Amino acid sequence: MSRCAWVNPNNPLYIAYHDEEWGKPLHDEQALFELLCLESYQAGLSWEIVLNKRQAFRSAFFNYDVQKVAAMIDSELDRLLANPDIIRHKAKLYATRANAQAFLRVQEEFGTFEHYIWSWVDFTPIDNPVKSFRELPTKSDLSxxxxxxxxxxxxxFVGPVCVYSYLQAAGLLNEHEVNCQYQ
Known part of the structure; x- marks a missing residue:
């Protein structure tokens, strides 16, 4: 079974993430919000660390119900700093609430976040198969x-590197390696 070389073959969560999610066009509002949050937690860390804590983050943030996250108060966010199952970075936790509030504003302006984000690629994934993930840049003009x-x-926490990774993960950029059977 051939998949992109960046996948840790010893981590079943990583394998499932690559095979079932990464690079597949994502249109669900809740899933787009969750992924944006997860990508923001990755700043300075590996994706594998974030992925391993995903279920705990879902519990901490109401399964990424954007309305509930947007309404969180400081004391709720501060309590999360004691949760060893998540990444306890105060600015990133507070950014989750700020991002939920911004997400709602985008929904209000564009109808859906999906419409907003997919408009950046004319509603069609950009195919860019590569021989090796090492050839890929960490950011682009688009990101x-x-x-x-x-x-x-x-x-x-949406710098161009984070956004580039988000575009790949959400399937706006299809950058599976050419040998990958999941491209």
């Missing part, structure tokens, strides 16, 4: 422009 727009809208 830089989108990052700037997201920040202008109040999103946090």
């Amino acid at each position: 830089e422009r989108l990052s700037k727009d997201l920040k202008k809208r109040g999103f946090k």
Whole structure:
């Protein structure tokens, strides 16, 4: 079975994530919000660490119900700092609430976040199969422009590297390796 070389073959969560989620066009609002949050937690860390804590993050943030997360108060976020099952980075936890609030504003303006995000690629995934993931940049002109727009809208921890990874994971960029059977 051939998959992208960046997948840790010893981690069943990583394998399932690659095979069932990564790079598949994502259109569900809740899933788009969750993925944006998870990508923001990755800043400075490995994706595998975030993925291993995903279930705990879901519990901590109401399964990423954007309305509930947007309404969280400081004391709820501060309590999460004692939860050893998640990444206890105060700015990232507070960014989750800020991102939920910004997400709701985007939904209000564009009808859905899906419409907003997919409009950046003319509603069609960009195919860019590569021989090795090592050939891929960490950011692009698209991720830089989108990052700037997201920040202008109040999103946090959405630098161009995070946004590039988000675009790949959400299937807006199809960058599976050419040998990968999941491309």
